[in-house]
């Protein structure tokens with residue numbers, strides 16, 4: 032049986048792994064508070080709304096600069112090994128990140144120093160509008176592992192069970208001292224890259240339709256149904272329960288105040304230097320005399 036990820040393991044996400052925080056136990060209201068940047072947001076409203084992160088579940092913030100998380104992940108993995116911890120680091124990237132120098136530096140370090148890290152490349156065929164055939168002349172992304180002495184794996188990314196088994200296998204190998212793995216999960220981005228993207232400008236409806244038939248969620252649903260542990264009725268029940276939970280959490284977080292203005296000065300210095308103490312006091316005076324600047 033494969034071992035699951037442990038609570039001491041770290042996750043360095045790319046653009047599309049937000050749900051992992053909830054899977055690892057972050058309360059939904061905390062997740063939403065970060066989207067809203069409200070007082071309950073552990074990052075105090077300073078991070079981009081969809082860059083949700085939390086130390087409580089060992090998930091670091093992702094960066095808008097594609098690929099920068101990869102050397103950080105290797106550093107964290109090497110640090111864990113040096114400290115004698117059993118922790119392994121799981122680092123995610125898109126196909127687009129493989130052209131960034133950080134990807135190559137990270138894989139090289141991971142190979143040379145046998146870092147306990149697993150790289151998961153979500154090859155969804157496009158980096159915004161650029162197809163993966165223009166991203167690389169290699170026949171696969173997985174084979175790039177070979178040049179750096181990593182184990183390579185290529186998985187059907189629309190097969191949830193294959194993804195689980197492949198990643199669990201690589202985590203076991205890393206934890207057992209067997210070195211790093213680069214996994215390529217072959218999948219497709221059915222939606223737009225972002226709200227400002229129009230995929231109809233660079234890909235055909237027929238291509239989208241062919242991938243829609245392989246929708247991984249419906250595929251897992253069909254599998255569970257065949258195994259006798261799922262059904263369309265059960266899915267509807269789960270959807271309704273989740274919708275209700277989300278509605279409740281949204282209603283609660285919408286009532287939250289904004290972070291207090293003086294929190295602007297928190298978390299940068301262990302001891303706030305004198306000039307910032309002065310500025311904080313000045314801010315309190317100004318905000319106190321101008322209600323529109325008060326935080327609540």
Ligand SMILES: Cc1ncc(C[n+]2csc(CCOP(=O)(O)OP(=O)(O)O)c2C)c(N)n1
Pocket residue numbers: 046047095096097098124125126127128131155157158159220224
């Ligand atoms: C270093 C860097 N270069 C360019 C960009 C602009 N950019 C934002 S997202 C993106 C595409 C990323 O593609 P991929 O890694 O495949 O992720 P996907 O959108 O498919 O999830 C690019 C080029 C950026 N954010 N950072």
Ligand SMILES: [Mg+2]
Pocket residue numbers: 125126127153154155156157158159
């Ligand atoms: Mg991509």
